[in-house]
Amino acid sequence: VGKWNAMVDLLKEQLDRYSDEEVDEKTLVHLEMIDIYKNKLNAPAKVVASWQAILEISPSNVQALDALASEYTEMKRWPDLVKVLAQKVEHEIDPKRLVALHKQIANIHQEKFNNANEAIKSWEAILELEPDNREALKTLKDIYEQRRDYDNLVAVSERELDLVTDEKKRFKQLVDLAKMASEKLRKPQTPIA
Numbered sequence: 001v002g003k004w005n006a007m008v009d010l011l012k013e014q015l016d017r018y019s020d021e022e023v024d025e026k027t028l029v030h031l032e033m034i035d036i037y038k039n040k041l042n043a044p045a046k047v048v049a050s051w052q053a054i055l056e057i058s059p060s061n062v063q064a065l066d067a068l069a070s071e072y073t074e075m076k077r078w079p080d081l082v083k084v085l086a087q088k089v090e091h092e093i094d095p096k097r098l099v100a101l102h103k104q105i106a107n108i109h110q111e112k113f114n115n116a117n118e119a120i121k122s123w124e125a126i127l128e129l130e131p132d133n134r135e136a137l138k139t140l141k142d143i144y145e146q147r148r149d150y151d152n153l154v155a156v157s158e159r160e161l162d163l164v165t166d167e168k169k170r171f172k173q174l175v176d177l178a179k180m181a182s183e184k185l186r187k188p189q190t191p192i193a
Contacts, residue, residue, distance in 0.1 A: 102123070107119075
């Protein structure tokens with residue numbers, strides 16, 4: 001009869017009857033509530049709360065993590081989105097998807113928060129997974145150059161140099177790196193090396 005609030009109250013009572021071990025049953029009830037909140041009551045805050053409730057009983061629920069990420073993106077709630085993406089990282093095992101998640105987190109930190117420190121952590125995590133990831137190397141070089149963090153810039157440039165196979169390019173990059181190190185660093189052993 002269209003009494004959606006009363007229906008939600010009944011579903012909440014049903015939730016209370018389930019034990020903590022009945023995760024699947026509780027999840028199904030929450031999904032039904034989400035459908036009502038989203039499609040009948042137009043209550044985005046309650047939709048988010050219900051997805052969060054699913055994560056409380058099942059922290060690795062991929063459907064809930066993906067849905068929350070989508071909701072937070074739509075609502076432009078960037079700090080909450082970063083938390084959900086970090087939670088996805090904890091439960092993800094596929095290296096390609098992990099790289100994509102870290103990249104998404106890094107981009108949010110750079111573009112939405114202008115927080116290079118946190119972005120660096122994500123780009124470094126990508127390099128741990130894929131040491132030859134050129135995008136991560138280039139982005140880190142750019143960040144370190146902007147921050148005038150020449151020690152780390154030299155370190156990343158050396159890592160990038162390891163990927164160059166053409167001898168002429170490698171020689172030129174080595175010379176450029178030595179020049180930069182001698183001009184920017186106060187440690188003579190680095191350009192000498």
